[in-house]
Amino acid sequence: MNLEFLALGGLGEIGKNMLVFKFNDRFLVVDAGVKFPDEKTPGVDLIIPDFSYLVANREKVLAVLLTHGHEDHVGALPYLLQQVPAPVFGTDITLGLAEGRIKELGIDWNATPVTPGDTLHLGPFSVEFLQVTHSVPGCVGLAIKTSLGTVIYSGDFKFDQTPVDGRKIDLARFAELSRQGVLCLLCDSTNAERSGFAPSEQKVKAVFEEIFRSAPHRIIVTTFASNVHRIQQIITTAHEFRRKVLIDGMSLVRVVSVAQELGYLKIPEGTLIKTEDLSRFPRKSVVIITTGSQGEPLSALSRIASGEHKKIKLEPGDTVVFSADPIPGNETLVAETVDNLFRQKAEVIYGPFSDAHVSGHGFSEDIKLMINLTRPRYFIPVHGEYRHLVRSARLAQQMGIKESQVFILENGDIVSFSPGRAFVKGRISISANFVDGLSVDDLASTVLRERQHMAQEGIVVLLTYINRKKKKIIGPEIHFKGFLPEKIALEIQEELRQQVILVLNQCIGENLALNACKQKVREALQKTIFKKLKKRPLILVDLLEENEHE
Numbered sequence: 001m002n003l004e005f006l007a008l009g010g011l012g013e014i015g016k017n018m019l020v021f022k023f024n025d026r027f028l029v030v031d032a033g034v035k036f037p038d039e040k041t042p043g044v045d046l047i048i049p050d051f052s053y054l055v056a057n058r059e060k061v062l063a064v065l066l067t068h069g070h071e072d073h074v075g076a077l078p079y080l081l082q083q084v085p086a087p088v089f090g091t092d093i094t095l096g097l098a099e100g101r102i103k104e105l106g107i108d109w110n111a112t113p114v115t116p117g118d119t120l121h122l123g124p125f126s127v128e129f130l131q132v133t134h135s136v137p138g139c140v141g142l143a144i145k146t147s148l149g150t151v152i153y154s155g156d157f158k159f160d161q162t163p164v165d166g167r168k169i170d171l172a173r174f175a176e177l178s179r180q181g182v183l184c185l186l187c188d189s190t191n192a193e194r195s196g197f198a199p200s201e202q203k204v205k206a207v208f209e210e211i212f213r214s215a216p217h218r219i220i221v222t223t224f225a226s227n228v229h230r231i232q233q234i235i236t237t238a239h240e241f242r243r244k245v246l247i248d249g250m251s252l253v254r255v256v257s258v259a260q261e262l263g264y265l266k267i268p269e270g271t272l273i274k275t276e277d278l279s280r281f282p283r284k285s286v287v288i289i290t291t292g293s294q295g296e297p298l299s300a301l302s303r304i305a306s307g308e309h310k311k312i313k314l315e316p317g318d319t320v321v322f323s324a325d326p327i328p329g330n331e332t333l334v335a336e337t338v339d340n341l342f343r344q345k346a347e348v349i350y351g352p353f354s355d356a357h358v359s360g361h362g363f364s365e366d367i368k369l370m371i372n373l374t375r376p377r378y379f380i381p382v383h384g385e386y387r388h389l390v391r392s393a394r395l396a397q398q399m400g401i402k403e404s405q406v407f408i409l410e411n412g413d414i415v416s417f418s419p420g421r422a423f424v425k426g427r428i429s430i431s432a433n434f435v436d437g438l439s440v441d442d443l444a445s446t447v448l449r450e451r452q453h454m455a456q457e458g459i460v461v462l463l464t465y466i467n468r469k470k471k472k473i474i475g476p477e478i479h480f481k482g483f484l485p486e487k488i489a490l491e492i493q494e495e496l497r498q499q500v501i502l503v504l505n506q507c508i509g510e511n512l513a514l515n516a517c518k519q520k521v522r523e524a525l526q527k528t529i530f531k532k533l534k535k536r537p538l539i540l541v542d543l544l545e546e547n548e549h550e
C-alpha cells in the first residue's frame with residue numbers, strides 16, 4: 001500500500017496552495033487557496049486550483065484541513081466545497097477568517113475547530129496539529145501519520161521566539177516526532193533565497209515607536225488585512241502614544257472583529273473611533289489603519305493618495321507608513337501610490353527606506369532549523385516559485401539529505417511512498433481556474449481591469465453565422481480596435497478569417513455546442529495574434545446560428 005502526495009497548487013508559484021494525500025484509496029486535502037491575478041490574467045478576479053482530480057474522487061475525500069487563515073490557503077475553500085462537500089478542520093481563527101467568503105456565497109459547511117496539539121483520526125490517517133509562528137495567529141503545521149510513516153507539513157512558518165501573542169512554535173513536539181521518525185518534510189520555501197533567520201515580528205514595534213514619536217500629524221498605516229499581530233502592534237503603540245485608532249477598509253474591519261471576538265486581538269477600551277468621529281480629534285492624536293498596501297486601484301489608500309477619498313484627506317505633515325512588502329507583480333501599483341502620496345505633501349515611509357515590515361516566512365536558517373528538528377528521510381520544498389523550491393532543496397542537501405531523497409515538484413506531480421522507497425510516479429494534468437467576481441465591488445474591479453487591458457492591448461471583434469444543416473459559414477467579419485495600424489490589420493485579417501473558417505468547420509463536423517465553438521474560435525485567434533503580434537487583445541466572439549429555411 002502506497003502513500004501518495006501531490007500539490008494542486010502552490011508549487012512554482014506564490015498562491016493557491018493546496019496539497020493532497022492519498023492512502024488506502026482515501027484522500028486528505030490540506031488548504032484551498034487563491035492566487036491573485038496579474039497582468040497575465042486580465043479581467044479575472046481570482047485564480048483557484050483545478051479541483052477536477054478531487055471532484056472525480058469526491059466520495060473518498062475524508063476532510064479538508066486548514067493550516068491558517070491567509071487567502072492563499074483558504075480563499076478557494078467555498079469553490080472547493082461547492083464541488084467536494086467534505087468536513088473542514090482548522091483553528092478557531094482560521095475558520096473565522098475563512099467563513100467570510102463562505103457566508104458571502106451562501107455555502108453550507110461542516111467546520112470543526114481544533115486546538116494545536118489535537119489529533120484527528122480520519123480513516124487510515126491520523127493528523128496532529130502543531131503550533132507554528134507566522135504572520136497570522138492560529139497557524140499550524142501538520143503531522144500526517146499513516147502505517148507507512150509520518151509526513152510533516154511545516155505550514156507557513158518562521159521561528160519567532162518572541163511572538164506578539166506569546167504562542168511559540170512547539171519545538172519540543174517537532175523534536176519528539178523526529179525521534180519517532182519522520183518519513184518526509186514538506187517545507188515552506190518562500191524565503192529560501194534570504195540568508196539568516198527571519199526577524200521576530202516584535203522588531204517592528206520599535207520602528208513604530210520611532211515613527212509615532214516623531215510624526216507631527218496624522219499617521220496612516222497600511223498593511224495586509226489578515227496581519228493580526230501587526231494590527232495589534234499598531235494599536236498597542238497608538239495607545240502608548242495616546243492616539244485613537246480608526247480601522248478603515250471592509251476586509252480590515254472584518255478581520256479585526258473576528259480576531260477581537262476570539263481573543264486574538266486586545267484593544268484597550270476607547271481606542272477605536274469611527275470615521276464620522278475623525279473631525280472631533282486633533283490630527284496628531286489619530287492613527288488610521290487601512291488596506292491598500294499593494295496599491296490596489298480601488299482601495300481606500302489609493303483614493304486617499306489621489307485625493308478622491310470622501311472622508312479622509314491628507315495634509316502636509318501627515319505620515320503614511322507601508323507596513324507590507326509589495327507582492328511580486330504589484331511593484332508598479334505600489335510605486336504609483338507612493339508618488340501620489342508624496343504629491344499630497346505627506347511623508348511616506350516605504351520599501352527600502354523602512355523597517356516597518358518583517359516577513360512571516362522563515363529565511364534559509366529557519367528552513368535549516370526545521371530540517372534539523374524533524375530529520376526527515378525525504379524532503380519536498382513547497383510554497384514558492386520554482387527558484388525558491390530549488391534553493392530550499394539545496395539547503396536540505398547541504399544538511400546531508402541525499403539528492404535522490406529530495407523532490408522538486410511541479411503542481412500535479414505525484415510522489416509515491418512505499419516501504420523503503422519514494423519516487424515520482426507520474427503526473428495528473430491540471431490547469432488553473434478563474435473566478436469572476438460576484439459582488440458589486442468585485443465587478444467594478446473586473447470592469448476596471450478590462451478597461452486597462454483594452455487600453456493596452458486593444459480589442460478584436462468577430463462576427464459570424466453558422467448553418468449546421470448546410471455546413472455553411474457566413475462571414476466572418478473581423479474588426480480590430482485600438483492596437484493595429486490599418487496596413488497590418490488588413491494583412492492579418494484574411495489569415496485570421498481563413499483560420500476561423502477552418503476551426504468552425506471542425507466544430508460543425510464534431511457538432512459542438514455554440515459556446516464550445518466560441519471558445520475554440522477565441523483560443524485560436526488568441527494564439528495566432530499572440531504569435532504574430534505579441535499582443536493579447538480582448539477577443540469578443542459574436543457567433544450565431546442561422547436557422548431560417550431557404
Ligand SMILES: [Zn+2]
Nearest residue numbers: 070072073156
Ligand atoms: Zn501562504
Ligand SMILES: [Zn+2]
Nearest residue numbers: 068070134156
Ligand atoms: Zn501565510
